[in-house]
Amino acid sequence: VIQNPKMKETILLILFISILSCKSDNKENYIKESTNRIGIKKLKSSDKNIKDSIVEYLKINGKEYANQIWLVDKENDTIGGNYFDLYVNDTTKLGELTTxxxxxxxxxxxxxxxxxxxxxxxxxxxxxxxxxxxEIKLDTFYSLKNDKIPHPELSNLNLPLNHITEFKYDYQSSGKKVLRGVVVERGEFENKKYERRLFFEKSIYIKE
Structure with a gap:
């Protein structure tokens, strides 16, 4: 699959004018600070060649960060961007694994x-x-392509296994739980190595 070059240019432009935290092969960090825009914001463009966008701004370590981005058309339908989907049950019974x-x-x-x-x-x-x-202990869960677990049931489904991660967590107590972590993308573009981080937070409930 080849990504639309104009769409990629639009995403990179949004990241550049907002906040882009990205590592290249020279290990430098590129962070551009801006004014307070925490929350979901819509950015409209007067240039017909640049799509409107919806940007999720988070406060990460005291700085504004452009997290997920959705490119939209004039009907507000999503046609591109940089975002992830998290699938997890809102409620799980204590003693059962949360997927x-x-x-x-x-x-x-x-x-x-x-x-x-x-x-x-x-x-x-x-x-x-x-x-x-x-500063804290972290665990890393790799994509289905690289988690070293055979997935023969998925081999013929034409799924992007390099962009899917799945794991289970065993909660030891009931009540409201807050899931926080980072979705990390790594790869090469024009012979340079890059990393892009998308932060997530979601509340679920573990019942007795």
């Missing part, structure tokens, strides 16, 4: 990139602004 499935629906780098998910151990140690991400 989390992440799909990098629209990658930034390219369709051949790989993804993995960073999740705190235990799950409640990651702060709301992710500021202690480098």
């Amino acid at each position: 989390l499935r992440f799909v990098l629906t629209k990658p930034t780098i390219n369709w051949e990139s790989d993804m993995f998910v960073i999740f705190p151990i235990p799950e409640n140690k990651l702060k709301e602004d992710f500021s202690n991400l480098s």
Whole structure:
């Protein structure tokens, strides 16, 4: 699958004028700060060659961060962007495993990139602004392509296994739980290595 070059240019432009935290092969970080826009914001473009966009701004470690991006047409239908989908039951019974499935629906780098998910151990140690991400114990869950587990039942379904991660978590107590972590995309573009991080937070409930 070849990503539309104009759509890729639009995403990169949005990231550039917002906040882009991305690593290249020279290990430098590129972060552009801007004014307070925390939340879901719609950006309209007067240029007919650049699509309108909806951007999810988060406060990460005290700085504004352009997280997920949805490119939309004039009817507000999603036609591209950089975002993921998280599939998890809102309620799970105590003693049963909670299954989390992440799909990098629209990658930034390219369709051949790989993804993995960073999740705190235990799950409640990651702060709301992710500021202690480098200070706590983390577990890494790789894509179905690279998790070293055979998936013969998926081989003929033409799924993007490099952009799907699935794992299970065993909660030891009931009540409201907050899932926080990072979806990481890594790959090469024009012979340079890049990394793009998408942060997530979702509440679920474990019942007795």
